Amino acid sequence: MLLQLNNIFKWVQQGGQRIFLLKDVNLEVEEGEFISIMGPSGSGKSTLLNVIGMLDTFNEGEYEFLSESVHTLKEKYRSNLYKEYIGFVFQSYHLLDELTVEENLEMPLLYKKVKGSERKALVADMLDRFNIVGKKDLFPTQLSGGQQQLVGVARALIGKPKLILADEPTGNLNSQQSEEIMQLFQKLNKEDGVTIIQVTHSEKNAEYGSRIINLLDGRKI
């Protein structure tokens, strides 16, 4: 078992009223799964993903990640946990504009305090694997959207995470670029055993995964 959510509630207080963003969500994820979260806009998909990624807190319920109770952990340990095991991929890539492709890839390793020589090797490896060696000295703004997302995925992967969380990773891409990214996800899942949870609006993309979770108004249906 990779992670388990039990009766998760999340709400915000608005005008003396509780607005629920997540309502009694239960979820078990085994290592090696490829899950797609679907649902209409505003149904709480991103919120759920952020909770899983420990970027956001929740108000009630329990969350266990690799047998650690996330809800009882201090922030510092939580960030150590996700730094170690989770990689994020975003709809709008969120690469750092001031850094080259190579430096963007290197970033997570720096935060993990990986040694210089090892860093170089890992980055070279990743550039190779994603076929972007020729682009390594370019800045993100010099790349197409698909290429940027490729770098985004590579950056998420470089720390060898057990889990990749992707919030509408193809939302800004055309269909051909989308397919490339999905095939990449599938390959990572199958060959490297990386667990993937993605949010998507497209039935087609969802089919790459092994399981679909539907959300409506913060509730799993």
Added chain:
Amino acid sequence: MFKNHIKIAWRSLKKQAFFTFLNTFGLAIGMAGALIISLYIYDELSYDKMFADADRIHRIDADIKFGGAEIKAAESAPPMAGALKRDYSQVESTVRFRTLGSMYVKKVGGETSSKENKVTYADSTFFEFFGIDLLVGNSKTALTGTNSLVLTKTAAEKYFGSTDVLGQDLLLNNSDTYTVTGVIEDMPKNSYFNEYSVFLAMAGNVASREELWGSNNYFTFIKLIPEARVEDFQAPLQGMLERYMLPWAQKYFPGMTAESFAASGNYIRYHTMALTDIHLHSDRNSEMNATSSIQNIYILSFIGLFLIILASVNFMNLSTAHSLKRAKEVGVRKTLGSNKLNLIFQFLTESGLIAFISLIAALLITMITLPFFNGFTGKVITIPFTQPLFWLILLAATIVLGLFSGCYPAFFMSRFTPVKTLKGGASESVGNGRVRNALVIFQFSISVFLIVSTLVVFQQLNYIQSKDLGFTKDQVLLINEISPLGSKTNAFKEEILKMGNVENVTLSDFYPTPSWRSDSSFFQEGASSQESAIQMQTWGVDTDYLKTLQMNIVAGRDFNKQYATDSTAVIINEATLPILNVTAEEALGMRISEEIELENPTYYTVIGVVKDFHFKSLRENIGALGLHVNKTAENMAVRLSGGDYSNSIAEIENKWNEMAPGQPFDYQFMDEAFNTTYEAELKLSQIFFIFTILSIFIACLGLFGLAAFNAEKRTKEIGVRKVLGATVSQISYRLTVDFLKLVGIAILVSLPLGWFAMNKWLEDFSYRIDMGVGVFVLAAVLSIVVAIVTVSYQSIKAAIVNPVKSLRSE
């Protein structure tokens, strides 16, 4: 990681060139200002510390009250030094100076004299006492013989072209021949003896060997032995009063005892003044050299600190406003595993980098501006590039500044949460800017405070310059040192009187401009006890004095050439009346004398009372004064009628050269002489002015940057408003008025502070302005106008953008 931080910092600074420029420029200006002020203060604090044993050297000062006048004397009686050395084992050695002011010097057989501004008699112990080495000559004997003198290197080279001048002769004031017995380096600029260039052997000053305890003319320095504590020396020093001063006084005032002396309210209080304290802490009536005041150091320190804080606040403001752009980056970094500390460190690296770039810019600015600054402070301050300590302090200060300025933005930005920032709600994360607003208020408060201060200082100076002084100082030409004319003096006066543009000419001991003068004791006829002594100044003048200077008689009459008896007549000023306890009319006919102890004292009869005129600085009240006729006075004042002065001056100079060939013609206009008295204030006002401008400039840089970011943040809002029909002026008004509120609050905060501080400053002047509302209104209006001009550029720029553009980019 650190290398990575530097790299990223450099790139993001480069990318945000405008922001980086504002930040760096503001910081650099602040740093340059603070650096210049620091160097200036360092120089002021370094005075006289270069002398060996400076910490053991003290001057004997005395507070004297005698006959109604109080004198803060820096000079002592001639026998004081000898007596102290003889009586007290704590005193290792002594040296005395008897200053002579300026003198005309020339090589014996030379053609023309040249003026040495600072000449003094000095005891032969001078060189050993201060640890001064002679370039040529013997330090022990150089100042022992009468008519020997020691020159500074500059002076020696001026007269002889070299320093190898032992045994050469110089003619002083065209009458006395002196032999050069030594040459020393020029006295340090930052010493009490700055610009003294000629030292005459004290042996030539007869009075220096007399037991005259009543005349205080000798600047007396003592060096205590290393074991002695100066606090313990004060009581023994005061012992000189009973041991020497009073016994001497009893010769003139028989029956006077320590008790009766004290009972009459008189006193003489001796104390020491450390050599190294003289420049900033001395408050004596006269000094060997112009001194400064510690108050100015405090004021300057505050201004320096203000500048740095202003620049630093600017930095904080711009950085946090700028964080709008950095919010996404913070979010991404956090999801990649960065913790808060990492981010704080990264942002501090950036501010450190900006601080270092600013440092380089500041050094450049300082190098360029220092010569101008030196120009009007009269100093020779340089940047001590070769001193490791300077760099150490500079680097340390830069790091501290970078950390101080960077820490608020760093903590502020590291708090951003990824969930919020990545969703694009960056403007939310940037917050409502309450702290930023507070900082803008703070900056403008300082600026408004400085504006008020500058205006008040200017007003007071203007007041001084235009005040009715009791005489007319304009269009008066002063010719100093007319003694070379000798017996031709009166002929010269007659010749000048004949010239077309000349209205009047007078000869006198003193002009009514502040200069060194001493009071003497006068006694009313019939009252001979020392309690009834009147301390007053007496000036010898000729019969044209009041007419030439356009002074007014309030009772009695002016001197008249026709009356032979006027040689023993005196005209007193109004300030003397309360001391005599009479009205102006009653004073007429009174007789006073200085020589009460003599058998047949000479009495002066009061024939007139002149309206009070200012002859001291306006910081002081007008004291008692008597004018009497003296035909051998040394200064000439010429009143010119309008027209071209340069012609008149040339005409007078021609006549001078004809009647006193080879003698320098030394003249100056009275209003200029008057202004030198207020040089300290003038300099202060200039410094105020410069740094006020700087601080306003820095504050405006900050405001400008903030306005830019504010406009950017509201691009979408502005776009929507325009689509809905808002006009450019409506929008610019909206954007501008927010900032004006802040400036308004700043004005309310700082005006009372300014009023309070400037009241304190004005208290130093006996004659001063009333601070009207005008100053405050003007300061307020000025700051508002400056703020509007600064902000409206950004506001209008934002308002005229095509809304289609700003809305599409969202």
